[in-house]
Amino acid sequence: MSLDEFGLIERIAARTRARADIALGIGDDAALLQLPPGQQLVVTADTLNAGVHFPPETLPADIGWKALAVNLSDLAAMGAQPAWCTLALSLPEADPDWIEAFADGFFALADAHGIALIGGDTTRGPLSISITAMGWVPAGQALRRDAARVGDDVWVSGHPGEAAAALQLWQQGGLDVRAAAVDGDLERLRQRLQRPAPRLQLGLALRGLAHAAADVSDGLLADLGHIASRSGVEAVVKGEAVPLSSALRRAFGAAAALDCALRGGDDYELCFTAAPEQRLALEAVASRLALPLTRIGVIVAGQGVRCEGDANGARASGYRHFTG
Amino acid sequence: MSLDEFGLIERIAARTRARADIALGIGDDAALLQLPPGQQLVVTADTLNAGVHFPPETLPADIGWKALAVNLSDLAAMGAQPAWCTLALSLPEADPDWIEAFADGFFALADAHGIALIGGDTTRGPLSISITAMGWVPAGQALRRDAARVGDDVWVSGHPGEAAAALQLWQQGGLDVRAAAVDGDLERLRQRLQRPAPRLQLGLALRGLAHAAADVSDGLLADLGHIASRSGVEAVVKGEAVPLSSALRRAFGAAAALDCALRGGDDYELCFTAAPEQRLALEAVASRLALPLTRIGVIVAGQGVRCEGDANGARASGYRHFTG
Numbered sequence A, B: 001m002s003l004d005e006f007g008l009i010e011r012i013a014a015r016t017r018a019r020a021d022i023a024l025g026i027g028d029d030a031a032l033l034q035l036p037p038g039q040q041l042v043v044t045a046d047t048l049n050a051g052v053h054f055p056p057e058t059l060p061a062d063i064g065w066k067a068l069a070v071n072l073s074d075l076a077a078m079g080a081q082p083a084w085c086t087l088a089l090s091l092p093e094a095d096p097d098w099i100e101a102f103a104d105g106f107f108a109l110a111d112a113h114g115i116a117l118i119g120g121d122t123t124r125g126p127l128s129i130s131i132t133a134m135g136w137v138p139a140g141q142a143l144r145r146d147a148a149r150v151g152d153d154v155w156v157s158g159h160p161g162e163a164a165a166a167l168q169l170w171q172q173g174g175l176d177v178r179a180a181a182v183d184g185d186l187e188r189l190r191q192r193l194q195r196p197a198p199r200l201q202l203g204l205a206l207r208g209l210a211h212a213a214a215d216v217s218d219g220l221l222a223d224l225g226h227i228a229s230r231s232g233v234e235a236v237v238k239g240e241a242v243p244l245s246s247a248l249r250r251a252f253g254a255a256a257a258l259d260c261a262l263r264g265g266d267d268y269e270l271c272f273t274a275a276p277e278q279r280l281a282l283e284a285v286a287s288r289l290a291l292p293l294t295r296i297g298v299i300v301a302g303q304g305v306r307c308e309g310d311a312n313g314a315r316a317s318g319y320r321h322f323t324g
Helices: A005-013 A060-077 A096-112 A162-171 A184-194 A200-206 A220-231 A246-252 A254-263 A276-289 B005-013 B060-077 B096-112 B162-171 B184-194 B200-206 B220-231 B246-252 B254-263 B276-289
Strands: A022-024 A031-033 A039-049 A081-091 A116-124 A128-138 A153-157 A213-215 A234-238 A270-274 A293-300 A304-308 B022-024 B031-033 B039-049 B081-091 B116-124 B128-138 B153-157 B213-215 B234-238 B270-274 B293-300 B304-308
Touching: A005 A081, A005 A096, A005 A116, A031 A081, A031 A116, A039 A060, A039 B081, A039 B116, A039 B128, A060 A081, A060 A096, A060 A128, A060 A184, A060 A200, A060 A213, A081 A096, A081 B039, A081 B128, A096 A116, A116 B039, A128 B039, A128 B081, A128 B128, A153 A234, A153 A276, A162 A184, A162 A246, A162 A254, A184 A246, A200 A270, A200 A276, A213 A220, A220 A234, A220 A254, A220 A270, A220 A293, A220 A304, A246 A254, A270 A276, A276 A293, B005 B081, B005 B096, B005 B116, B031 B081, B031 B116, B039 B060, B060 B081, B060 B096, B060 B128, B060 B184, B060 B200, B060 B213, B081 B096, B096 B116, B153 B234, B153 B276, B162 B184, B162 B246, B162 B254, B184 B246, B200 B270, B200 B276, B213 B220, B220 B234, B220 B254, B220 B270, B220 B293, B220 B304, B246 B254, B270 B276, B276 B293
Parallel strands: A081 A116, A234 A304, B081 B116, B234 B304
Antiparallel strands: A022 A031, A031 B039, A039 A128, A039 B031, A081 A128, A153 A270, A153 A293, A213 A270, A234 A293, B022 B031, B039 B128, B081 B128, B153 B270, B153 B293, B213 B270, B234 B293
């Protein structure tokens, strides 16, 4: 079967939602979009390649979900309201069943957050998904990496390390990424790897509360290191404060679990800094969103990132994907 | 050598120009951009894959140029002012020389039009380049495919068919895409394939003059067919009016040259429709831009596209890339 560029993109485009701010969607040379007045445009682009960013046997619906999730996570980390995206999909062959399953996962996440697909193309090649996601934030209110201040608390959402744990289990042959696990802990870890939840509501709630923010894609210490580096400060994490889920501890033991949480990537939780005066407000956000927010450290004068009480000391090296 | 995602994208990002409308560029989770008031955002995304969209031996500088050119051409076809782009680059290995040469071509074109790179990533994988280009147009002034009217003239810029001719010559072993040809005609054709010029100034000049427009990426008849289809009209092309360059006629003879011009893709000229009252104004645009604009047909009531005086009759089938 030959890959029909026109038929494929139309098949995907037909499933996108409409939005009132789209003057012209897929079908012309480009899309025409209406940004609300007073807003800055927020743009991010990320690619997933088969065998590099996800196991080759990953289900197409999970690939569709995750390719969009990693981009929406970047918008979340800016405190942006998501709106539109483009999709560049390279496929070895035009398999309608694969496309429909991919679109199932992609639009499950897109529709949950009201995102519309406004452009892109399908080309023949090894499986690769490049997405550019767009949204907006009121001018001056974005959560930037360079805004951490000495004296800030360091916070993280959710339970980092679970996606990395699932990946390790898959590499050891102990987890089938294509099927729900019977064991509840294993299934929780698998879901975290295959269907990460971009923290968009949290990003919006952090506007005006947090100073700096980043999403945890490379690893907690690595991404916090980016904040420290761009802000010209040092981040000190207290190892015993890092939240380790029961599923993670039961699967790996406390020490290895902490290593996953500090250095594992692909969780797409948010790591952020905020003044101590915001603690009550942040606890209220956690309660409202039913999402744990945990204080794990402080920002001090200096540079770099370190973790107290971690057996691996200063090794903050980031995640380089599983074949890296 | 391992591919270092961080080092590579920084190496490329360091070469981008600054723009006053970029509040935050590469280095954070996402870019922050300021759209001028009263403008609609114009967004397009296109991918080039090695061996599908360009010969595998193509020079990296030509790949960098062309990957951006095909996207800027879509902005041109909307009458948009180009501004920013993201770049998703998949590479088999991190070769600094290759990256620098790619960037040479990419930024030669970007700088010529004042475009800034504001995001993207580099990943390991078979060579693939996905770009999302952004710009703007005053609300209501975009050149859309669905705006052709019965009675319009059909126009095309430049000399279509030359890129397809170069591709045929390469396929027959008669053209080295990596080196300047000694023969002047051959070199002209080679340049048209390897370094297409997006018609951005023409797109801007056509605002208020043209009704519908599209860029010629799939082939003149195919792209004109998109205009006809979306506008609910028929386009009739007069074969003898289609401008054939001397280089194209000398290389292929008149009949084959016309076939290249009608059905060859990858030229990135603009095809557009305009009321007959605009002829003088359009001739003035052609003169000002030193770019030929030729009336090649008319829009009538009906549907589809046909070419009078073409030996291949109604076959309007588009370009499907050289391995298609």
